[in-house]
Amino acid sequence: MTATLEGKVLPNVKEAIENLIKDPAVQKGFKFIEADHQHTIEEQIEITEIPAPPFKERKRAENFMHRLQELNVQNIHMDSEGNVYGFRLGTGNGPKIVISAHLDTVFPEGTDVTVKSKNGVLYAPGISDDTRGLAELLAVIRAINEANIKNIGDIIFCGTVGEEGAGDLRGVKAFFNDHQDIDGFISIDGPESNGIVYLGAGSYRYNITYKGPGGHSFGAFGLPSATHALGRAIANIADLQTPSDPKTTFTVGEVTGGTTVNAIAAEASMKVDLRSSEKKELDELAEKFLAIVQKAADDENKRWETDAITVEIDKFGNRPSAKQAYEEVIVQAAWAAIEATGETPKLTGPSSTDANYPLSIGVPSITLGRGGKGGGAHTLGEWFNPTDGHIGIQKNFLTLLSLVGVEGVCAPLLQKKN
Ligand SMILES: [Zn+2]
Numbered sequence: 001m002t003a004t005l006e007g008k009v010l011p012n013v014k015e016a017i018e019n020l021i022k023d024p025a026v027q028k029g030f031k032f033i034e035a036d037h038q039h040t041i042e043e044q045i046e047i048t049e050i051p052a053p054p055f056k057e058r059k060r061a062e063n064f065m066h067r068l069q070e071l072n073v074q075n076i077h078m079d080s081e082g083n084v085y086g087f088r089l090g091t092g093n094g095p096k097i098v099i100s101a102h103l104d105t106v107f108p109e110g111t112d113v114t115v116k117s118k119n120g121v122l123y124a125p126g127i128s129d130d131t132r133g134l135a136e137l138l139a140v141i142r143a144i145n146e147a148n149i150k151n152i153g154d155i156i157f158c159g160t161v162g163e164e165g166a167g168d169l170r171g172v173k174a175f176f177n178d179h180q181d182i183d184g185f186i187s188i189d190g191p192e193s194n195g196i197v198y199l200g201a202g203s204y205r206y207n208i209t210y211k212g213p214g215g216h217s218f219g220a221f222g223l224p225s226a227t228h229a230l231g232r233a234i235a236n237i238a239d240l241q242t243p244s245d246p247k248t249t250f251t252v253g254e255v256t257g258g259t260t261v262n263a264i265a266a267e268a269s270m271k272v273d274l275r276s277s278e279k280k281e282l283d284e285l286a287e288k289f290l291a292i293v294q295k296a297a298d299d300e301n302k303r304w305e306t307d308a309i310t311v312e313i314d315k316f317g318n319r320p321s322a323k324q325a326y327e328e329v330i331v332q333a334a335w336a337a338i339e340a341t342g343e344t345p346k347l348t349g350p351s352s353t354d355a356n357y358p359l360s361i362g363v364p365s366i367t368l369g370r371g372g373k374g375g376g377a378h379t380l381g382e383w384f385n386p387t388d389g390h391i392g393i394q395k396n397f398l399t400l401l402s403l404v405g406v407e408g409v410c411a412p413l414l415q416k417k418n
Helices: 011-022 025-034 037-048 058-070 132-144 170-178 228-239 279-303 327-342 356-360 389-404
Strands: 074-078 086-089 094-102 114-117 122-123 154-160 184-188 196-198 202-211 250-258 267-276 310-319 347-349 364-370 371-377 381-383
Touching: 011 025, 011 327, 011 389, 025 037, 025 132, 025 389, 037 058, 037 132, 037 389, 058 074, 058 086, 058 132, 058 154, 086 347, 094 132, 094 170, 094 202, 094 389, 132 184, 132 389, 154 170, 154 389, 184 327, 184 381, 196 327, 202 228, 202 279, 228 267, 228 279, 250 279, 267 279, 279 310, 279 364, 279 371, 327 364, 327 389, 364 389
Parallel strands: 094 154, 094 184, 184 364, 196 347
Antiparallel strands: 074 086, 086 154, 114 122, 122 381, 196 364, 202 267, 202 310, 250 267, 371 381
């Protein structure tokens, strides 16, 4: 059953959004965002063309930092992990909320990131995921400035590093280690403008390597094989059973091994991704998987009456599963804001984003989709269609303001922890 907030949005949430929509300053912000559409796209293109491979986000981070400075964001930092963030302090005594997008892309160094335009659609690796998110963040800051919004709580604007793949959420993890007083977190990252992600799918990733003596296929026959051990493991992984609710998945994503057709392989390895929206299921799956991995080595050794095959297990990814009730006020605020901008809101399934980490340590967190339309994420054919993209930004702006509160317009919806 899909969760929905249809008809369930609390009166105080509705009222906050209604009051914001009626406020002249907020209206000014809305108009500004629409008028700023082309500027936002130009900025998106400029940032896309600054490569930001995993662990090599620095150049883009410095550029983003410069843009924050130009927008008079206060107390701007680049932390030791490489995140860039700055504050818009509130009028006082409100909650502290982070709104972020990720700086890194999945694309390796040397990828051509030149943006090409065809019939109004932009093409480039990283054009949507998550450069559009960064551009939207900057557009929200401009709108707040232009409309002279008097936010009650503090807003922290953040470009994070290490969201993708092997980055393992290192940026957001470091940020929350340094800041334990955050009351809410919004990540702008996702292909559907009307989508709200409120659950975090956890993932564990492993690099498994079997090693053996190796030898000639004919001359050394009788020795155990690393590829055969790997094959035994994969066959058993393929037969694993996992629940569909909570959705729990596994895949052997990459396989390498052996050197030539007529040799008993000395080494073989696989990269494996396990996921679940619930920690308990993920841990159970990991336990079964690790037993299979060990048994494959044992069985290969038994077959040849030896102990020459060994297995190395490297867990290189650990993203926590995380959940909250869909009735949480942060989810309701986003829902009502999306409705107020004329779109039909949708709670989407668990996902793996920066929001996983704060959610796993109890900070209310959501991931909101980017405006416009995009596709082909993580491929060289990635594209972005900017038509009506400003609506997505207006929705971010409205969600943020309702949570943090605006002097004389609405009290913060978000609870302040301390
Ligand atoms: Zn992303």
